[in-house]
Amino acid sequence: MSVNILLYKITLVVYLTATILFLIDVLLRRTSLGKYARGALVIGLLVHTATLATRYVEVGQTPVANLHEALSFFAWMLIGSYLLLDLRYRLDSLGVLVCPLALIMMIAAGIIFYEVPNPNPMLDSWWFPVHVSLAFAGYAVFTLAFLAGIMYLLQERMLKTKSFSGLYYRLPSLDILDTINYRCLSFGFPLMTMAIISGAVWANQAWGGYWRWDPKETSALVTWFLYAALLHGRLNIGWRGRRAAIVAIIGFIFLIFSLFSVNMMSAAHNFESFKGLQ
Numbered sequence: 120m121s122v123n124i125l126l127y128k129i130t131l132v133v134y135l136t137a138t139i140l141f142l143i144d145v146l147l148r149r150t151s152l153g154k155y156a157r158g159a160l161v162i163g164l165l166v167h168t169a170t171l172a173t174r175y176v177e178v179g180q181t182p183v184a185n186l187h188e189a190l191s192f193f194a195w196m197l198i199g200s201y202l203l204l205d206l207r208y209r210l211d212s213l214g215v216l217v218c219p220l221a222l223i224m225m226i227a228a229g230i231i232f233y234e235v236p237n238p239n240p241m242l243d244s245w246w247f248p249v250h251v252s253l254a255f256a257g258y259a260v261f262t263l264a265f266l267a268g269i270m271y272l273l274q275e276r277m278l279k280t281k282s283f284s285g286l287y288y289r290l291p292s293l294d295i296l297d298t299i300n301y302r303c304l305s306f307g308f309p310l311m312t313m314a315i316i317s318g319a320v321w322a323n324q325a326w327g328g329y330w331r332w333d334p335k336e337t338s339a340l341v342t343w344f345l346y347a348a349l350l351h352g353r354l355n356i357g358w359r360g361r362r363a364a365i366v367a368i369i370g371f372i373f374l375i376f377s378l379f380s381v382n383m384m385s386a387a388h389n390f391e392s393f394k395g396l397q
Contacts, residue, residue: 134222148289174191186228190227191225315339
């Protein structure tokens with residue numbers, strides 16, 4: 120067993136532990152377990168970082184060139200973004216959603232594990248790690264906005280129906296959830312913008328053109344306009360609460376569709392095109 124695979128399995132176990140602790144903390148209201156869940160998540164992130172580092176050494180490039188690596192990198196960005204947000208808001212209830220989602224991505228990535236490919240010369244550009252890091256950071260932040268939107272709609276429904284489950288008493292207020300939605304949008308939109316720009320520069324170096332209306336590029340642009348409309352609505356029209364939550368959810372659906380489904384139709388962005396020369 121390679122060091123990378125061993126670290127990967129340890130990461131899975133630690134993330135599973137953090138998930139269980141967060142679930143017990145929130146659903147059974149054992150608030151003392153929250154700090155242990157965070158501690159486990161920090162340890163998991165550190166081990167996950169080492170996992171990505173060893174994979175980088177093995178493949179000789181930023182480890183996002185296939186679906187296994189992309190899912191792992193996405194989960195890493197998601198956990199890191201959550202922990203940064205948690206420093207400000209202490210959101211155990213958000214951890215209940217983030218941890219299982221990251222764990223599912225890691226399990227899926229483990230199932231479709233790929234052997235180390237030969238380095239692809241197309242990826243031998245410093246624009247590649249810049250582009251993918253910005254893109255996945257944006258994906259992670261928008262995922263948090265999506266989860267905050269789900270929590271907002273869930274709590275709003277409980278208030279309207281006056282049906283209060285145990286989860287209700289651990290959810291942040293509607294105002295805090297709306298603020299998180301806006302904060303994530305404020306950080307995620309510039310990240311997505313810079314990802315598109317850096318991707319265009321990289322494309323010009325790799326293929327001799329900044330924009331080719333590839334399905335991936337087109338879907339990314341549509342998603343960018345959707346989030347731009349949400350940001351404009353919040354800043355200039357006063358969109359808040361339910362409407363902002365719904366648009367954040369719709370934006371995330373487009374984002375995931377663009378990331379995975381459209382990649383299958385893209386000549387330049389599908390994972391097969393990133394494989395090294397055999």
